[in-house]
Amino acid sequence: MIDIKINFFGIVASLLLFYIVLSNKPWWILRGGEGIFYAAVSPFNVTIEILGKPVIVPIIFYLNLTATLSMLLAASTMLLGSFLVEKEWSRPMIGFKGLMLPILFLVGLIISLEFVKNMGIAVPLMGEFVLRYEIPIGQGIITETPSVAMLTSDYWIALLAGIISVLAWFFQRRS
DSSP states (O other), rough: OOOOOOHHHHHHHHHHHHHHHHHHOOOOEEETTTTTEEEEOOOSSSEEEEEEEEEHHHHHHHHHHHHHHHHHHHHHHHHHHHHHHSGGGGGGGGHHHHHHHHHHHHHHHHHHHHHHHHHTTTOOOEEEEEEEEESSSSSSSEEEEEEEEOOOOOHHHHHHHHHHHHHHHHHHOOO
């Protein structure tokens, strides 16, 4: 009888990583008013609209492409390494790469929100709020826009994939 070892955690983590990369769904959403502003952000796609018009920052495309290709490579190597557990050279194929992206995304988002806060616009990471902004025209015009910010289920799936990839790493080391 043939005894084949596989890393079940690695297979599950890599499939979840493939899903989050290829689904192209946002990890964080910010909506303000009725079509006043909208942002849908993930490491793989960023959509920003103000008054219904898209805001295009060319470098974002290249950053998204880099994240997409990096995560596809990480998911591919993890999947391959999960089927080749008994090969010594497969150990480096399983790692913490899946956990790094959701953590770095969250840290980057928090830093970005702090940067915006220093510009006088307070946006929380999650929750409903009223966005107050003073437009310096004449004596100043104050706008108040009901808004909502949220981490989506795809962010939590990415975090779960990262945690499972850590379990896969431990399993691979024990084999």
